[in-house]
Amino acid sequence: MSQPAHDRSAADALLLSSLDVRSSLYHLGQYCGAWNASTSGRARASFHLILHGDCRVDLGTESLALAAGDGIFFLRDLPHTLMPAGAPPAAPSRGMQPLEPRQPDGTGLACGFFEFRSGLDGLLADALPDYLLLRASDARYAAARGVFQLILDETADPAASPLVVERLTDLLIFFMLRHLAARDPQAHGLLVLARDPAMAGLLQAILAEPALPWSLQDMADRLHMSKATFHRRFTLHSGTTPAQLLQALRMRAARRLLEQGAGIQEAAERVGYQSQAAFSRAFQRAEGMAPSACRKRQAGAV
Template identity: 40%
Template sequence: MTGMTPACSDKLAQWLLNSIELDAAALHVGRYCGPWRASTAGKALASFHLVLAGDCYLHIAGEPPVRLRARDGVFLTRDVAHFLSPSPDPAALTERQTMHTLSVPAAPQDAGSAGLACGLFRFSGALGPLVIGSFPDVLVCRSDEPSLAHTAALFDLILAEAGDPERPSPLIARLVELLFFYLIRHAARQETLGAGMLALAQRSEFTILLDRMLANPGADWSIARMAQAAHMSRAAFCKHFTEAGGIPPAQFLLRLRMRLATQRLGAGDSVEQAAGHVGYQSYAAFTRAFKRVVGEQPGAYRKHGRDVRA
């Protein structure tokens, strides 16, 4: 696998920011003391834990404990059985504790106290599953890594917004979303991703193809034309594209076009204009494809976007 240059990965990350519709919700923000345990497992959603003060350990069955220090965060892109605790021993006696406000300092005897912001994520968008599928189940954000050093400011802002542990400020969720997007840019520069959009973009033979498809999504992107852009035979192209992306090229093209169509509809284009932009001359065919991928009719999607803008 050939890694991308920083300029290419940043370009990809910028596009990915517009491809993922992300909604975060902070559930609890405060300080745990004593033999505490915290978890967001079992809710069938992605989740996060940010360490605002102190340190703790992340425990996942079958994996060694991961130490998290202040200004570290963990993002679980799927519902993974896990818990955080003050001990590296997953069998150490712990129990669910009540969170205290972070404004109350830890007592000297509370050596295992930690300030945490915990919550959930919901991903949507036509390409959301494909992008998120590139990530491992667990992403650890460490602000002492050079490419993530600037995220320390986000932790400070989240800490400044901490108040009632059970009723977090809505600004915290928005700051967490920004933090996750910085992780996307960081991940785009790595070479350890699985199948998905990011993995495709890390393959040098596919970067030119992706650029051309994004620039002209309405072109006649037959399998033969895509293979030609990637300088491969049809058979080799289909095999390697599916291995890297996790889905066949025709299905990827459909998702890509519908994602770009949602952007056009959200910007105010008519259904006909959005359909033409992504290569559909038939209103009925576009409507069927849009409903299959996005989950609602393009007219309803456009109306909802117009209502939100109003």
């Protein structure tokens, strides 16, 4: 069922007021021959937009094919490498070339970084997905596709302005986050709560020490509120309950621990679970995989 127009407008206004995203271009051009590119290793969120041609991105645990009109947005610094779609060609790389004239084997890219200027980067990176993927063929991203077309039109102009591309990318990222928030109530709640300094401080404290009990009274005391006032304010702004978001933050922290090589029991205890079985059930519900599968996938990548 589609969301009523007035509800969606209100949600958009709330989300826009909660975000202040700024992008900066790093690469704008095309690669030919044998090449690879990456924005990882700089401790920053980043993006890659495929302007023409195709390529693939190697994430270690998986490889994704990307075609013209696709984009990938890394919400945290995730190791990755972009490279030609097929087998590496024999022709050596000549470095990044101008977008025009297009080469038969060229892949046009707009790559760069983005940040949430209200200082939410670390909080969002720990609690949101590792990356968002925009597919040109996905009808769900109609609004984002319109912005992407403006980027394509701008970069096709010999007098293209990097500043215009950056501001359009800001808007493109907003639409991607709006899509995430629309299908993930907890993500929407986090984006809104993180704008409130008091609530953001609470969320950061939970992420720093997820093993603490964090009862409703504990959370209310930290904000110097009664339990009733805290619960009402929290649910009104986030659309989710403190207990639901607490579990989501704990499972996200547990995933990080498992990816770093922690054992299942260790990860369970470090996010507040004494029972490995209860932890495994909660992790499966939140992450869509068993903790053992998460560890195996990471081990395979290594």
